[in-house]
Amino acid sequence: MQAFAELLERLLHCPQRTGKLTLLRDYLYRTPDPDRGWALAALVGTLDFPHAKPGLVRALLAERTDPVLFAWSYDYVGDLAETAALLWPEPAARRPPPRLSEVVDRLASTPKTKLPAFLADLLDRLDATGRWALLKLVTGGLRVGVSAGLVREALAGLGGVDPARVEELWHAQAPPYDALFAWLEGRGPEPAGGAELAFRPFMLAHPLEELDLAAIAAAPEDWAVEWKWDGIRVQLAAVPAGVRLYSRGGEEIGASFPELVETARMHGLHAVLDGELVVLREAAIGSFNDLQQRLNRKEPSARMLATYPVGLLVYDLLAEGSEDLRPLPFTARRARLEALVTSLSCSRLRLSPLLTPAPPDALDRLRREPPHPAVEGLVLKRRSSPYLAGRVKGHWWKWKRDPFTADLVLLYAQRGHGKRSSFYSDYTFGAWREGSEGTELVPVAKAYSGYTDEELTRLDRWIREHTIERYGPVRAVEPALVFEIGFEGIQRSSRHKSGIALRFPRVLEVRWDKPAIEADRLETLEALLAPSDAARSPGSGGIGRPLAQPA
DSSP: OOHHHHHHHHHHHOHHHHHHHHHHHHHHHHHOHHHHHHHHHHHOOOOOOOOEEEEEHHHHHTTTTOOOHHHHHHHHHOHHHHHHHHHHHHOSSOOOOOOHHHHHHHHHOOOOGGGHHHHHHHHHHSSSHHHHHHHHHTOOOOOOOOOOHHHHHHHHHTOOOHHHHHHHHTOOTTTTTTHHHHTTSSSSSSOOOOGGSSSOBBBBBOOOOOHHHHHHOOOOEEEEEEEEEESSEEEEEEEETTEEEEETOOOOOOOOOOOHHHHHHHTTTEEEEEEEEEEETEEEEHHHHHHTTTTOOOSSHHHHHHHHHHEEEEEEEEETTTTOOOTSOOOHHHHHHHHHHHHHHHEEEEEEOOOOOOHHHHHHHHSSSSTTTTEEEEEEETTTTOOOOOOOOTEEEEEEEEEEEEEEEEEEEEEEGGTTSSSEEEEEEEEEEEETTTEEEEEEEEEEESSSSHHHHHHHHHHHHHHEETTEEEEOOOOOOOOOEEEEEEEOOOTTSEEEEEEEEEEEETTSSSOOOGOOOHHHHHTTTTTTHTSBBBTEEEEEOOOOOOO
């Protein structure tokens, strides 16, 4: 457990991807089974201890510390695990720390009634760093800047194999991954990979640049053009005996979208499809805001299934029957995809249409003013390209709409997580509107990215100096600081006081020079709503035009 704690701490304070990769590889080389397997499971988020909740940690700490001291400490630190790890009283004599495998086994098998005593015993056996890692593990909040893809890349390095092969095998294995480690270290055969139901790493597109567009314009016949739909990218793998639906990160999400799984099963699909998951009501494609109502729901209700039914806009065919089609050129895969979708004749599985070839200026108009609010740009695909794992330059390009911008006023700030847990880095922004008592600010967006570490230090100091009220870990600040916020779209939302929601907001610039009264008004944002969305009831979505750049 102590080695795992040290790994987490080093990952947390290592900003470079290559550095994190080195730390992971070193840990895998040095750590025995099954500890390293459980560590990987924890890092990719597949461990779950349903009875170990934050409330249990607070209750244990309340029995051992002054509640006022805890409240002040938690408010300052902003992270429950770090606060509890530092405040936990040191025992008179500490027994040897547990192994990670012991922690996992006991947490999984200990009855709920005996869990408080067991967790307290573990905390007594660990130092402050170990306690912090333990509490992060049991509450499921590691947040050390490591993606599942990076973990699997480090794992591939252990055996000198292609990371794409590890990706395909990974999802058919269960922690602590004994067979996978045995294969990578030459102690056993390649483990069963789930064959036709295995996850295939997605092929991704690079952002289009002007030089790339010039090369495409010189040979337009070499390129196919599709819409870039505003949903979530998924992979549907199906054989007559089973169906799996994978997210872009390789997570199996079929339980969240049972109607799509049932459609594949009912039609006897024996193929692997790459496409965009969207809300699909007969002929109408819903907005991303519609789709958000379905995301992160592991067991959607019958009402939710009826109100927000989903379907798949299919981009590509990766396998048909037992044949792997990825080495074929795009044109060959597309021809077989069209034949397959036509033979299925299923309204829930639809082809994403290819667009008529056009000069760059015409494509640019389509990109900037798409005909449907669920379109966020174009994808250009080289007709000869095979289906390659990852973002391989020169084959697929994405050409998205220009981002929208708005000048908004900082209203609230909250501490971040991980290395930002001591800084106020999560922000809520507002726009002006006319209220019952005159002009007021109403929250319209939250953002926690887009600024440098130097800017964060200055912002944190400004927030502390301009706090006017506190709500637990949240500070309300003097409404005096303006931020230029970029976002991908805007839609109606009944969940927000303002009645609108911004898509993917992020900080573009801190406008230290701009008076708050000159920030944008709510009606300016509302004017960006697509006409069809402006007329809809809250909960639907649309796309407007970018705001003019601030003076």
